Amino acid sequence: MKLALGAAAMALTVGGAFAVSSASAEPAHTRQAAATATAFAKVRADGVILAWSGMNSVEYIGKGRYVLVTNADIDYCALLGTVNKNDFSDPGPGSSSILVGQAGSRRIFIRTATPSAGGSRAVDDDRPFSVSVVC
Template sequence: MNGFRKPALAAAAVALAIGGTLAVSSASAAPQAPTGSTATTTAWAKVSAAGALLGGSGVTGVSHFGNGRYNITTTANLGECALLGTVNTNGGSDPGPGSSSVLVGKVSSNTLFIRTATPSSAGSAAVDSDRPFSITIVC
């Protein structure tokens, strides 16, 4: 027998001799390394309501092609990435009323479609409206 088993057997014999019970576990207290890969921010962009790229990383272009409609081209393969977007004020320059929303979707392996709207406003702006926004791509 090796040295590790002798103390365990001795403890079991003492516990049984005094009428106790013995709990046995094969679990280790050693920390386990995480499995899989860690997600990182692959690209991000801050875009004005007019479609100007105000800041970003991993973005090669922004196209504003309709009321509240934008395409963003990235250097990343979007594959199984998380696409996050939010409408923002870009320093208070957006006086839009009430709530606003953003839709982010994949057009191709490296292009996103963004649609901004102001659902609480009246008239045609209730569906699509040019709004400043930010996007983050996490892979």
């Protein structure tokens, strides 16, 4: 015990900016008891919101590209997205993809595509999607 206290005192004396603590070194924002979905949206392919909570708006910015604006800061949250179907048929593997990325402290960028399609649809394609913000 004396050795640990001596090392801590030495580190504080020599480094000045170094602090020793028995608390976890992980950032405070990751030590939550349980993650909760703080926002979600279900969006049609044309950018119309069908259901939402914690979102201010969705903007359709071009073929397969959307920007969602949330009510709260999402800097330390996980973003999850999935492409929906327009009906109850099975679209099959590789038939759609989604990219979900943070574009600001309250903005989410969505890009949807149909990789199994030919031509320009393989890059960008308007697809219905759902996105969740979990903090």
